[in-house]
Amino acid sequence: xxxxxxxxxxxxxxxxxxxxxxxxxxxxxxxxxxxxxxxxxxxxxxxxxxxxxxxxxxxxxxxxxxxxxxxxxxxxxxxxxxxxxxxxxxxxxxxxxxxxxxxxxxxxxxxxxxxxxxxxxxxxxxxxxxxxxxxxxxxxxxxxxxxxxxxxxxxxxxxxxxxxxxxxxxxxxxxxxxxxxxxxxxxxxxxxxxxxxxxxxxxxxxxxxxxxxxxx
Amino acid sequence: xxxxxxxxxxxxxxxxxxxxxxxxxxxxxxxxxxxxxxxxxxxxxxxxxxxxxxxxxxxxxxxxxxxxxxxxxxxxxxxxxxxxxxxxxxxxxxxxxxxxxxxxxxxxxxxxxxxxxxxxxxxxxxxxxxxxxxxxxxxxxxxxxxxxxxxxxxxxxxxxxxxxxxxxxxxxxxxxxxxxxxxxxxxxxxxxxxxxxxxxxxxxxxxxxxxxxxxxxxxxxxxxxxxxxxxxxxxxxxxxxxxxxxxxxxxxxxxxxxxxxxxxxxxxxxxxxxxxxxxxxxxxxxxxxxxxxxxxxxxxxxxxxxxxxxxxxxxxxxxxxxxxxxxxxxxxxxxxxxxxxxxxxxxx
Numbered sequence: 182x183x184x185x186x187x188x189x190x191x192x193x194x195x196x197x198x199x200x201x202x203x204x205x206x207x208x209x210x211x212x213x214x215x216x217x218x219x220x221x222x223x224x225x226x227x228x229x230x231x232x233x234x235x236x237x238x239x240x241x242x243x244x245x246x247x248x249x250x251x252x253x254x255x256x257x258x259x260x261x262x263x264x265x266x267x268x269x270x271x272x273x274x275x276x277x278x279x280x281x282x283x284x285x286x287x288x289x290x291x292x293x294x295x296x297x298x299x300x301x302x303x304x305x306x307x308x309x310x311x312x313x314x315x316x317x318x319x320x321x322x323x324x325x326x327x328x329x330x331x332x333x334x335x336x337x338x339x340x341x342x343x344x345x346x347x348x349x350x351x352x353x354x355x356x357x358x359x360x361x362x363x364x365x366x367x368x369x370x371x372x373x374x375x376x377x378x379x380x381x382x383x384x385x386x387x388x389x390x391x392x393x394x395x396x397x
Numbered sequence: 398x399x400x401x402x403x404x405x406x407x408x409x410x411x412x413x414x415x416x417x418x419x420x421x422x423x424x425x426x427x428x429x430x431x432x433x434x435x436x437x438x439x440x441x442x443x444x445x446x447x448x449x450x451x452x453x454x455x456x457x458x459x460x461x462x463x464x465x466x467x468x469x470x471x472x473x474x475x476x477x478x479x480x481x482x483x484x485x486x487x488x489x490x491x492x493x494x495x496x497x498x499x500x501x502x503x504x505x506x507x508x509x510x511x512x513x514x515x516x517x518x519x520x521x522x523x524x525x526x527x528x529x530x531x532x533x534x535x536x537x538x539x540x541x542x543x544x545x546x547x548x549x550x551x552x553x554x555x556x557x558x559x560x561x562x563x564x565x566x567x568x569x570x571x572x573x574x575x576x577x578x579x580x581x582x583x584x585x586x587x588x589x590x591x592x593x594x595x596x597x598x599x600x601x602x603x604x605x606x607x608x609x610x611x612x613x614x615x616x617x618x619x620x621x622x623x624x625x626x627x628x629x630x631x632x633x634x635x636x637x638x639x640x641x642x643x644x645x646x647x648x649x650x651x652x653x654x655x656x657x658x659x660x661x662x663x664x665x666x667x668x669x670x671x672x673x674x675x676x677x678x679x680x681x682x683x684x685x686x687x688x689x690x691x692x693x694x695x696x697x698x699x700x701x702x703x704x705x706x707x708x709x710x711x712x713x714x715x716x717x718x719x720x721x722x723x724x725x726x727x728x729x730x731x732x733x734x735x736x737x738x739x740x741x742x743x744x745x
Contacts, residue, residue, distance in 0.1 A: 236671070258676055262670070265673035266673025266674070269673070271671055273671075277667065278668070279407060279410075279664070279665050279668055280665075281410045282410065291673075293399075
């Protein structure tokens with residue numbers, strides 16, 4: 182299978198004034214098309230940073246980041262944003278739902294940003310929320326939902342975009358043990374066949390991936 | 398465009414009304430202080446510059462002999478303007494505003510109207526009445542069509558006379574004091590008819606104006622404007638220092654508002670960027686919101702400061718000065734906001 186994601190010799194450091202904190206040095210990662218790869222490691226190992234490089238939100242200090250055949254480091258900031266909107270979905274530990282929007286509006290948002298008419302985007306959002314078992318909570322805001330329900334909405338938001346790449350950063354990190362497996366199963370089922378990088382510090386979660394990359 | 402509309406609508410839905418009102422009130426409070434400082438320290442220079450630049454002439458020569466130039470204006474500094482009842486009420490004469498009386502010769506009304514046309518706010522000059530500066534007109538609560546008393550306080554033999562106000566002109570304070578002096582533009586014949594021989598008994602300064610060709614060794618309008626600035630050099634340095642402090646306080650207010658919005662919108666801002674919104678759109682939204690707020694606050698601050706100045710001091714503040722102050726505050730806030738946008742876009 183061809184590689185959908187390829188990081189070669191990637192290095193990245195955070196800069197705060199004169200201080201430089203290296204996070205990634207000569208980091209290599211390949212993810213085949215449709216493969217689920219887990220990045221496993223303790224906090225501070227650069228897992229989330231690697232995700233941000235793949236999403237195009239950051240550019241590496243050195244090396245190359247190729248996603249779906251595009252070298253993101255060579256793209257402009259706006260081009261990377263447009264690429265992310267069209268091809269990549271992200272699921273976060275803190276859900277990152279908009280607090281003043283309802284569940285259906287949160288899910289419809291990326292579709293609207295892509296230019297889809299509002300009515301059609303809303304219909305697709307309703308359908309996606311029904312698929313994740315949230316049909317009765319469409320008009321609720323995130324503050325009115327439990328953690329598990331919020332993550333279901335986040336999964337629906339990712340699913341509705343039909344992404345080519347899914348980036349999941351500790352998607353079950355904020356959930357209790359009962360909900361963890363439930364949400365993980367839902368996410369992997371709904372996004373089956375999507376090229377996925379799953380960041381986690383939990384070996385049990387990493388075990389659900391096709392392959393685990395240990396970051397140290 | 399669609400992405401801009403959707404992202405901005407999303408950010409707008411996360412604005413808190415109480416925060417908007419609170420920040421607007423804070424801006425108005427700080428802005429009023431800044432506006433008052435700018436008004437109080439800069440208005441004389443501003444008024445002089447506005448007046449001089451609004452006169453229509455090519456060149457002038459001061460202390461010229463009669464007959465030179467397209468128009469000769471003779472200036473007498475010992476005039477006085479009082480309420481219309483001053484012709485038979487001594488108490489009214491106690492409200493006299495010392496005035497510089499500028500006279501033009503017979504048959505020169507059209508040239509005088511040409512010279513002062515740009516400085517005329519309402520009405521027009523006429524041979525049977527006077528043009529009066531806006532500050533004195535406001536002081537005496539008169540307008541075009543009303544009457545005032547024109548007299549010569551230094552000459553007991555000259556009787557006060559009632560004259561109609563034909564036009565109101567922007568204020569000019571040739572003595573660079575704080576607005577307690579007015580000025581009158583009228584025909585020499587009218588003054589002589591009210592008080593025969595009065596003009597020949599006083600020392601007047603003749604200034605000649607040319608409308609077209611500029612004679613050698615004369616002052617152009619640019620020279621006069623430079624002279625106004627140079628004359629107020631002491632004031633100017635003081636003006637800049639105090640105004641800088643006032644505008645600096647205002648800028649801190651704008652920075653505070655910007656940072657407040659950046660904090661309260663941080664969550665939707667982050668989510669939108671993660672979804673793939675163009676990085677410049679969220680900071681541009683904040684720029685628009687802050688700009689609208691600062692424009693509103695600038696205007697409100699200038700009006701409140703003007704009201705305060707008019708109510709608590711003897712100074713008169715023109716509407717042009719409100720625009721001047723509001724423009725300074727608005728520009729300062731725009732510079733602050735734009736620098737924040739540039740910084741965020743560069744970091745993104």
